[in-house]
Amino acid sequence: MIKLERILVPTDFSESARHALSYGISFAEEFEAELLLLHVVETIPVGYASDLFPVPMAEVFQEMSGYAKAELAKLAALARERKVAVREMVTQGKPSAEIVRVAREETADMIVLGTHGTGILDKALFGSTTERVVRKAPCPVLTCRLSEHEFVNG
16 A cells, blocks of 8 residues: 655746646645645855855845745645645755755655756756656655646646
């Protein structure tokens, strides 16, 4: 018997990630599992960042975190409408490493994440994150592509 108690759904707020969220919510509903929504604010190398941003990096992180928290709250509301227990987290670092770290620390039973279906750059960047997560995750990973065979409605 499959037992899911905690499902991690990383999001970058893209259409693909939102699609994966629908799967995460459905699994959480079905198994009465907790949904953990995660957004990773990517760390920008300091030398590069200081050229681009004349403001201190702590301020940049705070600004990006504020936006992420507001967006996560909207996504969490969708889950709560369906009576799913949900927690929201914002971390900073390399997305694949943070996703794996959080999955391990939070003892996630499954990770559900999307893959970008548009743009060569998006595929290359997110595809490599997905690949790293699949290779290093401490639990099963469900990757959800847009416009594929669907077994979840909504």
